[in-house]
Amino acid sequence: xxxxxxxxxxxxxxxxxxxxxxxxxxxxxxxxxxxxxxxxxxxxxxxxxxxxxxxxxxxxxxxxxxxxxxxxxxxxxxxxxxxxxxxxxxxxxxxxxxxxxxxxxxxxxxxxxxxxxxxxxxxxxxxxxxxxxxxxxxxxxxxxxxxxxxxxxxxxxxxxxxxxxxxxxxxxxxxxxxxxxxxxxxxxxxxxxxxxxxxxxxxxxxxxxxxxxxxxxxxxxxxxxxxxxxxxxxxxxxxxxxxxxxxxxxxxxxxxxxxxxxxxxxxxxxxxxxxxxxxxxxxxxxxxxxxxxxxxxxxxxxxxxxxxxxxxxxxxxxxxxxxxxxxxxxxxxxxxxxxxxxx
Amino acid sequence: xxxxxxxxxxxxxxxxxxxxxxxxxxxxxxxxxxxxxxxxxxxxxxxxxxxxxxxxxxxxxxxxxxxxxxxxxxxxxxxxxxxxxxxxxxxxxxxxxxxxxxxxxxxxxxxxxxxxxxxxxxxxxxxxxxxxxxxxxxxxxxxxxxxxxxxxxxxxxxxxxxxxxxxxxxxxxxxxxxxxxxxxxxxxxxxxxxxxxxxxxxxxxxxxxxxxxxxxxxxxxxxxxxxxxxxxxxxxxxxxxxxxxxxxxxxxxxxxxxxxxxxxxxxxxxxxxxxxxxxxxxxxxxxxxxxxxxxxxxxxxxxxxxxxxxxxxxxxxxxxxxxxxxxxxxxxxxxxxxxxxxx
Ligand SMILES: CC(C)[C@H](C(=O)O)[C@@H](O)C(=O)O
Ligand SMILES: CC(C)[C@H](C(=O)O)[C@@H](O)C(=O)O
Numbered sequence: 001x002x003x004x005x006x007x008x009x010x011x012x013x014x015x016x017x018x019x020x021x022x023x024x025x026x027x028x029x030x031x032x033x034x035x036x037x038x039x040x041x042x043x044x045x046x047x048x049x050x051x052x053x054x055x056x057x058x059x060x061x062x063x064x065x066x067x068x069x070x071x072x073x074x075x076x077x078x079x080x081x082x083x084x085x086x087x088x089x090x091x092x093x094x095x096x097x098x099x100x101x102x103x104x105x106x107x108x109x110x111x112x113x114x115x116x117x118x119x120x121x122x123x124x125x126x127x128x129x130x131x132x133x134x135x136x137x138x139x140x141x142x143x144x145x146x147x148x149x150x151x152x153x154x155x156x157x158x159x160x161x162x163x164x165x166x167x168x169x170x171x172x173x174x175x176x177x178x179x180x181x182x183x184x185x186x187x188x189x190x191x192x193x194x195x196x197x198x199x200x201x202x203x204x205x206x207x208x209x210x211x212x213x214x215x216x217x218x219x220x221x222x223x224x225x226x227x228x229x230x231x232x233x234x235x236x237x238x239x240x241x242x243x244x245x246x247x248x249x250x251x252x253x254x255x256x257x258x259x260x261x262x263x264x265x266x267x268x269x270x271x272x273x274x275x276x277x278x279x280x281x282x283x284x285x286x287x288x289x290x291x292x293x294x295x296x297x298x299x300x301x302x303x304x305x306x307x308x309x310x311x312x313x314x315x316x317x318x319x320x321x322x323x324x325x326x327x328x329x330x331x332x333x334x335x336x337x338x339x340x341x342x343x
Numbered sequence: 344x345x346x347x348x349x350x351x352x353x354x355x356x357x358x359x360x361x362x363x364x365x366x367x368x369x370x371x372x373x374x375x376x377x378x379x380x381x382x383x384x385x386x387x388x389x390x391x392x393x394x395x396x397x398x399x400x401x402x403x404x405x406x407x408x409x410x411x412x413x414x415x416x417x418x419x420x421x422x423x424x425x426x427x428x429x430x431x432x433x434x435x436x437x438x439x440x441x442x443x444x445x446x447x448x449x450x451x452x453x454x455x456x457x458x459x460x461x462x463x464x465x466x467x468x469x470x471x472x473x474x475x476x477x478x479x480x481x482x483x484x485x486x487x488x489x490x491x492x493x494x495x496x497x498x499x500x501x502x503x504x505x506x507x508x509x510x511x512x513x514x515x516x517x518x519x520x521x522x523x524x525x526x527x528x529x530x531x532x533x534x535x536x537x538x539x540x541x542x543x544x545x546x547x548x549x550x551x552x553x554x555x556x557x558x559x560x561x562x563x564x565x566x567x568x569x570x571x572x573x574x575x576x577x578x579x580x581x582x583x584x585x586x587x588x589x590x591x592x593x594x595x596x597x598x599x600x601x602x603x604x605x606x607x608x609x610x611x612x613x614x615x616x617x618x619x620x621x622x623x624x625x626x627x628x629x630x631x632x633x634x635x636x637x638x639x640x641x642x643x644x645x646x647x648x649x650x651x652x653x654x655x656x657x658x659x660x661x662x663x664x665x666x667x668x669x670x671x672x673x674x675x676x677x678x679x680x681x682x683x684x685x686x
Contacts, residue, residue, distance in 0.1 A: 076526070076527055077526065077527035077528075077530065080527045080528070081527065081528070081530075085528070108454075109453050109454060109455060109565060109566055110452050110453065110454065111451075111452060111453065111454040112452060130494070130528070130529060131528055133530075135494075135529070135530075135531040135532065136531055137531050137534065137535065139498075140534075141538070142498070143498055143499065143502075144498065144499075145497065145498035145535055146495070146496070146497050146498075147496045147497075147531045147532045147534065147535040148493055148494060148495055148496070148531060148532070149493070149494040149496075149529045149531055149532045150491055150492070150493045150494070151473070151478075151491060151492040151493070151494075152489070152491055153489070153490045153491070153492075154488065154489050154490075155482075155485070155486055155487065155488035155489075156486065156487075182579070182582075183419070183420065184419060184420035184423045184424065185420075185423070185424070185428070185473070185474055185579075185582075186473060186478070186492045187420065187424075187476075187478075188478040188479055188480050188490045188491060188492055189478065189490045189491070189492045191480065191483075191490065192480065192488055192490035195484070214582075214583055215582045215583050215585075215586040216586065218561065218583045218584075218586050218587050218590070219586040219587065219589060219590040219594075219595070220590075222452060222565055222587060222590035222591060223452055223590050223594065236525070236528075239525075239528075239557075239558045240557055240558050240561045240583060242558075243558040243559065243561050243562040244561050244562065244565060244587065246562060247561070247562040247563075247565035247566050248565060251562075251566065252562070
């Protein structure tokens with residue numbers, strides 16, 4: 001019996017999560033879901049972002065399903081660092097998984113790319129690099145101010161995420177891994193990444209590998225997104241590349257993501273990449289597709305690949321049947337998807 | 344009499360630089376040009392990348408015109424760090440200027456963007472941040488390895504490049520500056536950038552400002568590149584954003600750049616963003632447009648805005664007159680451009 005912590009969050013979060021849960025209840029009956037009211041609302045009500053007691057409770061779950069947190073009324077960065085990043089670090093979610101597909105029925109801003117042609121996944125490191133929070137300011141606010149940010153990379157951290165990328169590539173038909181870094185400038189961290197990549201690659205002789213500098217990869221993701229299969233990269237580069245990937249596949253509206261602790265020693269977290277979208281919240285018009293696709297990632301992670309496949313296919317069929325630009329109702333999409341997976 | 348150091352470099356470098364010089368000779372007659380054979384060829388012949396004596400000679404010039412350096416036969420990173428980055432740092436070229444235009448006659452990979460609609464410039468910091476080279480490795484090659492990269496940012500360095508961006512925006516019709524950083528994660532450096540930006544912005548009440556996280560900016564540069572006018576950002580973010588900008592405006596083939604010391608205390612360097620393209624070198628088919636546009640940036644920097652405008656317009660007319668996909672001859676394009684600017 002899977003125990004899922006649900007953080008519906010703010011804005012459209014609760015609306016899309018409700019649909020995701022409908023689908024989850026159908027494909028994995030008997031799932032035990034507990035709701036946690038983290039996000040902007042709780043922060044305003046109590047001043048708390050993530051109390052230790054809640055963190056301890058979350059830790060007792062198999063996975064976390066998150067809608068969206070954030071609201072313009074909350075100081076920028078507060079929920080990001082106090083909640084999202086805190087969970088990634090506390091629960092050692094070192095694989096930040098972001099699949100990118102150009103679904104049939106949807107369209108890309110790119111002129112020469114057809115639905116079905118883009119299908120890659122970015123395996124972004126989630127616990128190291130410039131996200132470590134190492135750095136400081138001196139002589140703050142004066143003409144002499146100095147500010148530093150330190151990227152921390154360990155062989156331990158780099159190797160485990162690269163291994164995850166290769167393991168995923170081995171399960172995909174194209175069997176290709178692209179390492180993205182900036183080895184010509186960031187020689188210290190780049191050296192560690194490149195050497196570790198080469199060593200792991202040697203264990204997978206039938207997987208094709210390539211290396212690209214992050215600037216080149218950012219360009220090719222626009223001009224030739226078809227070329228990627230599995231992309232592995234560091235925390236900050238992954239942040240940037242996955243947003244480019246979302247852009248070329250039609251926007252973050254359809255992107256799902258998982259912050260994963262592959263060994264399941266801690267709960268992993270699954271969430272649509274889109275935000276709380278306060279502008280459309282409460283109107284029942286948010287697209288729950290990305291939240292439902294996040295459920296598919298959750299199912300896959302918890303060892304239900306067949307259920308994951310059914311959810312993904314249901315979303316694919318739903319998108320393929322849409323008329324571009326036609327209005328949608330959140331509830332109706334959720335009902336259709338729940339019906340599709342039960343069929 | 345302007346004294347220009349010419350580093351034609353490798354591959355197609357000499358071919359495109361020859362055309363750039365033709366144009367320069369017409370618009371700024373009497374320019375004194377001295378050639379320096381830096382690049383892969385010199386490295387192979389002598390083992391030298393940038394001898395101190397050459398650096399001292401380069402310092403005596405008003406500007407450097409560079410074609411392209413690099414060849415697959417040279418260890419990766421060697422010329423980048425030993426020559427390009429070294430010149431940026433030695434000559435305090437703190438403004439890395441990269442205009443992006445979607446020229447009439449050219450096409451973008453983006454479906455919904457028309458020529459003329461994209462016209463922005465990225466002002467990238469060129470002497471600080473993660474390019475400082477601060478960092479190291481410990482326990483290298485073992486399971487205990489740690490690698491660090493440190494981003495160094497000073498108020499001095501941040502303020503001067505932000506001031507440059509505002510000064511440029513004040514001379515452009517749309518008068519808008521976008522700061523790109525990642526203040527929600529890189530709070531130390533992000534704080535310095537954001538505070539400094541706000542202070543300089545206060546001196547320019549009639550310039551519109553906005554802030555975007557680098558991941559959001561990477562997405563919007565694909566989905567709404569029309570929205571940008573002047574973008575100011577740090578060294579690494581600028582590296583990435585300018586490649587996305589090149590991608591959406593039809594590839595790096597047409598992109599020009601300047602590494603600028605605005606006070607002209609040291610020579611600035613102007614170069615096409617494209618590389619040495621060994622695959623097409625020696626065939627006389629490389630497009631010299633980006634090299635010639637780099638001459639326009641050089642002219643502007645040396646105080647000849649009218650000549651710069653003529654060169655830019657000549658390139659614009661040349662591109663507008665092209666049939667997409669039609670073959671071109673490097674020499675012929677250079678002759679046409681030289682004739683156009685002399686008219
Ligand atoms: C909200 C922010 C801290 C986060 C990140 O930078 O990782 C977001 O951009 C993401 O990609 O999940
Ligand atoms: C070659 C490399 C060191 C350089 C950089 O990273 O700045 C290049 O990518 C650029 O943008 O000019």
